[in-house]
Amino acid sequence: MTATEVPAPDDTRTPGGNPLGFGRMLRKEDARFLRGQGRYVDDVVLPGMLHGAVLRSPYAHARLVSIDTSAAEAHPRVKAVITGQTLESLNLAWMPTLSGDVTAVLATDKVRFQGQEVAFVIAEDEYSARDALELIDVEYDPLPAVVDAKHALDPDAPVIRDDLEGRTDNHIYDWEAGDAQACEEAFAKADVVVSEDIIYPRVHPAPMETCGSVAHMDKVTGKLTVWTTTQAPHAHRTVYALVAGLPEHKIQIISPDIGGGFGNKVGIYPGYVLSIVGSIVTGAPVKWMEDRSENLMSTSFARDYHMHGDIAATKEGKILALRVNVLADHGAFNGVAQPTKFPAGFFHIFTGSYDYPAAHCKVTAVYTNKALGGVAYACSFRITEAVYLVERMVDCLAFELKMDPAELRMKNLLRPEQFPYTSPTGWEYDSGDYPRALSEAMRIAGYDDLRREQAERRAAAESDPSVPLMGIGLSFFTEGVGAGPRKHMDILGLGMADGCELRLHPTGKAQLRLSVQTQGQGHETTFAQIVSHVLGIPPEDVEVLHGDTDNTPFGLGTYGSRSTPVSGAAAAVAAQRVKDKARLIAATSLECSVDDLEWEHGRWFVKGDPTKGQTMAEIAMAAHSSLELPEGVEGHLDASVVYNPPNLTYPFGAYICVVDVDRQTGVVKVRRFIAVDDCGPRINPMIVEGQIHGGLADGVGMALMEVIAFDKEGNNLGGSFMDYLLPTSLECPSWELGMTVTPSPHHPIGTKGVGESATVGSPAAVVNAVLDALQIRAADMPFTPAMTWRALQGRPMRPDLAIE
């Protein structure tokens, strides 16, 4: 298989009316979801199941003086109350994070953020469990909180992590990438240098389904079964085995239907662990489902990067260098979920899509009295922050040069002949044709007409304040998705490579077992299409199994848009192996030499005599029959693969957003959004477009509405959907999509990931559009009416703190 050819659209339809291989195919999973027959974690009911609820800290920072659980324990329907002390006796009060730190399962010494877990009640029903939370008496001794990351390293800042030996400050790490010296030299030579402070505020992935689990420890068999909201079931199994000392072969993690993940369901939360401990303690299955405010306040946040960028250029607008200093707010525990060697994730891909030789970044991470997390919300390991930074800096440069931002981008984009391209910070971009994507977006947008309209509107607005201000914003992004290879990338020592097993039954129907797990991406359909593409059997004849560690091979899971780049490749390679083996078997059945066989439409046939051949179904039957197979060929028809990706895949795209800003109210209306994405060949264009739509809505949400802010006591001000605003159908325009197709040269079917592209690429386009409307160089998102109003007055606010 070569990757460079784009598969020609095949109009062949299967008996089920589906495309053979790639093409628009309705989703298999819809049949159950549309009937209300999805099975999500909260739908799991087991005989004798009990219900857990978590007591959480009202304070951002306080010493625990005492906990009295006696009244709660006396509640007639309560079965057990677990505190940090109970866990200490089991050596489970603390657990490792994915970043070499530890985090409290239940607080023992102090609480370190508002919403932190303090006690766990197990009762016969959920209402009683929550009633009993009210009966627990906790005495706290409040401490001053570190709320503003900018003051976390002040000499008099309270030390948050006094649980760690020898800790005297809130510093986590300093980390750098790139060449500071080369940057220095480039800046010295530059005609123009523009500097800007840019905040990417704390946001939350907020999938519609919150996190939860149902744990059942069977005392007789010693088997632990956990139904849980996880994007990485195999990694969770291993972590439970390592942390709790449970035998791994006796742990089954089932991640059934998942109501959206977006990175929120990668980590292991105290509630999961508590449901397991609860089941061990009570001997009954225990369900724990968080409510929405628990989800927003305590589970993995995203971003919270305070960035300072400097960009250097010639006066003609040729970019020479980009430098960035980041203050990263990691919350009270360093619980960032990313490959071990990448403490700032993939942030150092911040040079973006442009051609310049010098770049440098320095990231300083600090503890604050806020929830842990940092890598989540479809961010591709912080490429969202990276793209936001570079795309804002390019616009700042355009502002200073008084140059059209499209022209400035065109002048600096990497050219197709530069690929594969090694970036100044060491990434090897696999393939791309960037100018083509930007031209296509400008064509769809009618860019010149838009600029003309804008000029007319600005003229009209001078005399009439009711004329809305029109803004046009661009962004161009390069993503890097599909982590490993395993030698460079691991999570908790587990190399990032994924297994897959393909088995053809005697009648030619197939089962494909995947390590990755779907949270709405439609794997049951897309992966069947991959097998269909290679083997020529109808996708309806391929059943995809996933989300159950007892029935699938090991792998690291679905996040960072890695399913198609990694497991998609695994599935294609497995199918190719089956196809190769089928050829050997067909040659035996047809009594000809292997070299005499040709492949077409799911069939091996004898060259020159198409009537003499065998379909995959016939070969599958032969493989299981009494046919004498040649030396070295085993019976049956299956393959198992562990795919270790040679590199990331680098999807890219060009986005244009058009907004109207009401000067009298500060309300921003997104009028149009044009998105041209290139993710290589599209397996199922319908699903790809759907994923892009969802990501564009994220961009509008982050740019205009979503933020988790704090007051000076460290109270979380985004703890419900009344405070943490998600975009509705009214804030979202009708998306206008376009595409270009540049296959990945190293992926067996040329495909690149796409799940997070639009979330990564779109926020900058919206923000650039708002600032273009306001005709100011910088202000921070989200552009709520109040924030926009203040920016219009020339007094922009910090979004992350309710402190002035």
Add this chain to the structure above:
Amino acid sequence: MMRVSMRVNGAQTEAEIEPRLLLVHYLRNTLGLTGTHWGCDTSNCGACTVWLDGLPVKSCTTLAAMADGHEVRTVEDLADGDSLDPVQQGFMQEHGLQCGFCTPGMLMTARALLDRDPDPDEATIREAISGNLCRCTGYENIVRAIRWAAEHQAAQAREEAAL
């Protein structure tokens, strides 16, 4: 404790409940109708949308007691045996769902819209579903799905009339 009885999806149901029991929990836990979902604490997300006497309500902010003696309809009742309601077909045809978590609420809202306005334009559809959050689809294909349903149910009605 109190006794409630209500018709749910055409069948009479009855149970002894706590007066504070939410309708969403009555449906999900007491009756086992888990098609109706729960997604927030503040009546914002619409994942729990069901019909009460023919009108969409958020069952997370309705007490089961308030439905006593009334008629409730949930997503499980939309399909007629094997044949899907046009809104269900539309969601499938136009890829109006991804993770499926918001879908039952969206479907109940959409069905109610089309019952009251069989030919809504895009703005009307967006307004109608603005109380239902979806984190996956960016709403585009949900709007298209509802338009698909409007067009196809009109066509189906014409065909039936012609018979």
